Amino acid sequence: MSKILLVITTMLLAAGLVLGTTGMAAADEATDEGTRGVFGKVDSVEIGADGNGIINLVDDEPINVNADTTYHIPTFLPPWQTWAELAESEDGHLYVEGATRVAVLLAKPAADRIALKVMVIPDQPVRSHLVGVAITVDGDTVTLVNKAGKEITITLPEGVEVSEGEFVTL
CATH class of the missing domain: 1.20.5 (Single alpha-helices involved in coiled-coils or other helix-helix interfaces)
Structure with a gap:
């Protein structure tokens, strides 16, 4: 045993x-195979009408993009669109070309530096939540005062109407 x-x-x-x-x-x-995820500050973006080009990063090697690369610009456009699809929206290319930071998923092998996906990361918040009471209304321009007493003047979008004294949440 x-x-x-x-x-x-x-x-x-x-x-x-x-x-x-x-x-x-x-x-x-x-x-x-190398790291496939890259995150960095953008130095310049050079992408042609066909979707082929380069995203130059400040502290890293350039990233190659092609017609199959998909882009995500949070809060502005539907996610994961190709360069051709971005061309259909009014400012689609501008968001990518004006990017200051990106997160990139590279195709295999990572050494080729070809992007599968590029996410544009806003430098600062692109939306803000405003709460206050309308103290002056002049056409489409409204001045709000929040609970801390800070006055904020904004331009209202078309079709939005506010009266003085109304509590407003935007």
């Missing part, structure tokens, strides 16, 4: 060694 237990234990240890070594070798192989 003890010989059988010794043989089984030896076999299990040998199998564990073989599997552990194989797993480590596979993990080393996967990391040799």
Whole structure:
């Protein structure tokens, strides 16, 4: 009985060694492909009408983009559009060309630096939540005062009407 237990234990240890070594070798192989996620500040964007071009980053190597690269500009446009689809919206290209920061997913192999997806990250908040009471109304321009007493003057979008003294949430 003890010989059988010794043989089984030896076999299990040998199998564990073989599997552990194989797993480590596979993990080393996967990391040799390079990092596929890139995040950085944009130095310049040069993309042609066909969607091919380069996004130059401040502290990293340039990123190549092509017609298959998809872009996401949060809060402004539907996500993951190609360069051609962005051309259909009024300011689609401008958001990418004026980008200050991007997050990029590179295609395999990462060494080729070809972007699969580019997310434009706004430098500052693009929307703000305003709450206050309208103290003056002049056409489409309204001055609000918030609970801290700070006055904020805004231009209302077409079709929005506000009267003096109204509580406003935008």
